[in-house]
Amino acid sequence: MIYIEYLVLAILVVYLSVRLSYYVDCLDKKTNLSGAFIGGVMLAAVTSLPELFTSLTAVLALDQPDLVQGNVLGSNIFNLCVIGGLMLFTSKRYQQATLSNSHSKTLWYGIVMYACVFIAIFYPYELGVGFLKVNLMSVLILIVYLVNVKFMKHDESGDNAEDVYISLTVKQIALRFIIFSVALVVVSILLTQVTDKIANELQLGATVAGAIFLGVATSLPELSASINLVRIGNFNASFGNIVGSNLFNFIILCFADVLYVKGGIYVNEPQVLNLLGFGAFSMLATLGVIYGKKHRGAVLLCSVLILVSYVLSIALSM
Template sequence: MLINILLLLGGFVALIFGANTLVDAASSLASRWGVPSIVIGLTIVAFGTSAPELVVNVFAATSGSTDMVLGNVLGSNIFNVLGILGISALLFPLSVKTNTTWIEIPLSLLAGICVLVIASDIFLDGSAGNLISRSDGIILLLFFLIFLVYNLVVAKSGGADEEMETKNYSTGKAVMFIILGLAGLVLGGRLIVTSAVEIAEVIGLSERVIGLTVVSIGTSLPELATSIIAVRKKNVDIAIGNVVGSNIFNIFFILGVSGTIVPLDINPSSIFDIAVNILAGLLLFIFVFTGRGRKVERWEGAVFLLGYIAYVTYLIM
């Protein structure tokens, strides 16, 4: 048990180190080749922050741990809103830009509803079981493509000349760090999946619950760090935009890729988690449109955090 816990922690360290190293090296290489900052930010950096969830899900899907696949995505999204935004709003009230208010927050809510629809085969089609099929995965990826194009259009219209800080690596050094980053991602993802499955068996919790709690929180650490740093620097819009964008990425891209690789059998209990994810998105939408201005106040952050504690307690009990 102790060895598996150490392997799990080591997996998270390797995973996050690999993601950061890969982002820095790939961004440096892209900048050296003349790729605009806007494209680097919306592709390499965005994909890099979602790399932990993606790698863990690919390993979980290919090893047959499908409960962990959906659990990681839903758990990350629920933790992002209720946990990360809860902590961030307690530190400083979060203001929201118009685009995030009118487009990205509703789109994040729509993504959650999409999962409910594609995972409700028993209710909608009278099927023997719920399944996210390869065709469902491809549909999610098509939604992701639309979201990516939208981001490019918005970013270009909002200031394409803004420069982004990148590491100044030589080509050889950048390639070496890219390989090192990929190795860290692969090693970390493998360690997390195998040790999490072992821990679940030892303590008697399901892979679904482990995925919804331990694994999802671990893979969301980059978003947590980014949001807290942004709030401390009073860049509060970055904090909420980071979380909402990550949630859209998780469902449309990561779950889309996972479902395309291997069709995912859906545990009936996961419908509750899907509903909690939708409720968290709906709560964010309501909080933004209540009170003074487009803000998430401190007391609303406390509601988020208490809601997350209650949800995790329910899962464990």
């Protein structure tokens, strides 16, 4: 029964997230914000809600900080697998697509964040007063994210969206967005609890369980939204959703670090180091997909490397 519960909750996460991404897209049509900002910040934040609330549940209700690291780092690698997989089947169409300049910058900022997590593990330095403490690297990660958002907000290099009539008013869109967001939060919390039970039943470490079960399940929104966006030819929004979600996921570590008062959120474990190393490598391979856009062979090679990186990260973490 527990596996059926997991499957049902995962399906609900997909459905709710797809609806939320639709309403964000409606807001996109009603505003003058850049496409990079809409896909890389707004849509990314929406599809990352499962990672956020499952991680907060892991530290506040389950006392499992390892589950948070596995969830975030595992989700990031899986997210990039979405790009890798899509490129294998749509590389010809991708060569003709237009991408915002900020996507490559976002990936570089992501690599900086990987370095911050590595430093936080081996050279922890905490700031704070009384019981409220936070790792210095968590603060730096937040600053890097805000800097990236600032650049994305003004990047209109990849905008080519067509005008589409939206019958809903902004107020109606916002109301629906709030309702589906609340539902997604509830389902995400339940998904975390089920994942913890599966980890205990299979005798998996919390980090591995987070990387496999939570990492995949909470990445389903990015997967669903990105496949649909590529299907309609919007590679720019698809890339923005993935790379933006990865950066937002690192912010989850910051929140968890502040809320977990029993110790530090950054745990030194072999599984975590595997996810860090392969995650950074996947980021570099994704940069290859962008920089080698005009060369189909380079795109295909980098896509395969992304997929291999994910398989190895899981295999070596077991």
